[in-house]
Amino acid sequence: MAVTHKSQKIARYPAPAGGEGHAVLIGLSAAVVSVAEERPRALIVHRADTADALPFGTFDPLSHRTLESGLRNWVEEQTRLQLGYVEQLYTFGDRGRHLTEPGEGPRVLSVGYLALTRPQEGRGPDTQWRDWYGYFPWEDWREQKPPIIEALIVPRLNLFATSAANAELRERRRDRARLCFGIGGITWDEEKVLERYELLYEAGLVEEAQRDRQSAPPGGPVPPLGADMVFDHRRILATAMGRLRAKMKYRPVVFELMPPEFTLLELQRTVEALSGIRLHKQNFRRLVEAQGLVEGTGRLSRKAGGRPAEQFRFRREVVRERPAPGMRLTPNRPSR
C-alpha cells in the first residue's frame, strides 16, 4: 500500500558558497572512564614525544554508518576494549582551538564522547588507565580543598581579571572566577568542570592556551596546571567529567562502572571518586535504598576490616518503574 507524502519534492542540501565543501575532517574522541581503587581513570593513549591522548580517529563517511559506530570502531581497534555505555557529549569546531596548527591541514571538527566501562578489562598497546585528577588537580575535594586553588589559581585569576580592558569585563571575569572556584561564600559546584577548564584556558593558565596563542598569561608563565593533552582532548575530558557528575544524579549510570556485586560503601566510594566530594555515609545508604536502586543479595563481603558488609546488586527494574532514578549527592559538611 502506497504511502502518500505531503511533500513529494525532497529538499536538497545546498552546497556551501565556496563550491563542493572544502575538506573538513571529523575527529571522533572518547573519554573512556572507569573507577578502580577509588580513583576515576580515563583510558589514555600515549605515544613517545607527544602529550597524552584520548583514543580517537576520524569519521569515515563510507564505512561508518553512524558517528557512534565509527567511534566504537576506532576505540576498539586502539584499545582492544569493548565499549558498553556510550554517550555523545559535544561537537567542537573553533578555529585555532588546539585542533591543528594555524594555517595547516584541513579544518577539523571534533565530536567528543563519554564511555563507561568496568575496570580491569583488556588494553591495547600504548594505552593505560590514568587518574583523571592528574589532568584536573583542582577537581578533587575529597581529602581537602586542593591547595593549588589558593596557591596558584585564585591569584592568577585575579591577575586575569585585573588585566581586563574595561571595568565591565573585569567584573565579569571576577564573577566567573567566584562562581567557578567557589570563592567568597559561593559553594563549590562539582559539576562545573568544563566552565572551570574554559576559564583557565581563557586566562592562559593551561598549557593548551599557550600552544594555541603563543603568548604568556598575565603574570608570566605558570607552572604546569595539570598534565596537558593533545588537540582538544583535555577539553573533551572536562566535558565528560562534568556530564558524568551531573548525570549520576538523575540516571543510574554509576552502575555501569560497578561489578555485579558490591557493598554500599564501595558504591559510595565510586560516586565520591567521580564527583570529587565526600558524602554522608548513613544518608547515602538511606537514599540509595529508598530509591530502590539496589537490592541485597544476602551474601556478605569481608574485603575490608570491621563488620562484614552485605553485598548488593543493581536493580535493573528501577528504570522501568520510575522515570528518572539517580542519586542525589549530599555533601558532608560537619559542623565542626
Added chain:
Amino acid sequence: MAVTHKSQKIARYPAPAGGEGHAVLIGLSAAVVSVAEERPRALIVHRADTADALPFGTFDPLSHRTLESGLRNWVEEQTRLQLGYVEQLYTFGDRGRHLTEPGEGPRVLSVGYLALTRPQEGRGPDTQWRDWYGYFPWEDWREQKPPIIEALIVPRLNLFATSAANAELRERRRDRARLCFGIGGITWDEEKVLERYELLYEAGLVEEAQRDRQSAPPGGPVPPLGADMVFDHRRILATAMGRLRAKMKYRPVVFELMPPEFTLLELQRTVEALSGIRLHKQNFRRLVEAQGLVEGTGRLSRKAGGRPAEQFRFRREVVRERPAPGMRLTPNRPSR
C-alpha cells in the same frame, strides 16, 4: 619569555583510510523558539512544495570561525533575526536517517542548535512562527491528555511491540512505550520529548520513517501524526524541546523569552506553554520568589480582568549568587 612545552612534537590528525576524506557536509540547523499568546513557537522556513524546515545552512570551514558563528550567519541571513541565547544540542550523523536520499550526494552530518528569542522580532521572507505542538500534538497536556495518545498512539505502539521478532524485544518495546507515554501508572515525564519521537519513528508512525524506509508500519499507513519536516528537522526540534523543558528547571533560561517586565501569571503561562503541563499557581509564585529569580517593580499591570497584578523583572544577579538557579516545576494534580 619563552614557554616550555612538554610535548614539542605536535600530534597530527590522521587522514581516514580511504584517502583525504570523502566529502562530508556539515548541516547547521536551529530550533529558534519563542512564546507568544501562551503558545511556544518555532521559527519555520517554508518554501513551496517542501515540508516545513528549520532555518539551516552548511558549515563553511573557510568563512566560519566557529560552528556557532556559522549557524548565526545562516539564521540571521534567512530570518532577519538577531539571535540572543544559542546552545548546541546534538550532532546527528546516521546514514539513511532523513538526511539525503540513499546513494545520493555527499554524506551529511547535522549539528542541531536551540536558540531563544523574545516574540515579535522581525522575520525574513518565507519564515513564520509556528506552534511547536503542530509537530508534536501528543506533547501538550495543558488542557487534557491529548486524545491522540489513546486513540492512535497506544494501539499502534502495541502493534509495534507485538510484531517484534522475539519475546525479549517485545518486552523492551512495551517498556519503552509505557515509560514514554505514561501508560499504566507511570507518570508523564514532559522531558522525554526526544525519546517519544524516536519511539514513534522506530515504530514507523511518523512520516519521516516512511520517507526513510519506504515501508508502512505494522497495522498499515497511519493518519499524519503531527506535521512533518524536511531532513531531520523534526528530530532536532524534539531535541530542542526536551532540552529546554529540562533546562528550565535548573537554569533561568525562560527569561530569555520574557519581555523586560511581566506578571507572575504571564511567567507561569510561559513555563506551562513550554513544558506542556499546568502548574499550581500559588506554589509557582512561592517558588519563583523564594529563589530570588524576580523582583517586583511596584508597577501594576491590568491587561487581564480582575485584580491588577504587580509587574516583575528578572533579577540578573541570581546567576552570580546561587550556582544553579532555575525553576522546579510542580505539576498541579488536584485530588478531585
Added chain:
DNA sequence: ATATATATGCTCACATAGAGCATAATGAGA
C-alpha cells in the same frame, strides 16, 4: 579483653513541596 574498623539502625530538626482555603482588588453587568 581491648582497640580499631566498618556496618547499620534510628532520631531529630529543619526545609521544601503539594494542596487548598481565605481574602483582596479589579471591571462588567444587574
Added chain:
DNA sequence: TCTCATTATGCTCTATGTGAGCATATATAT
C-alpha cells in the same frame, strides 16, 4: 449601588525529604 466573575496574593497544614549525628552491631588485630 450591589453582585458577580476574575485574577492576585497571603497563609496554613501536612507529608516528605534532607542534613547531621548518636548509638549499636559485628568483625579483625593485638
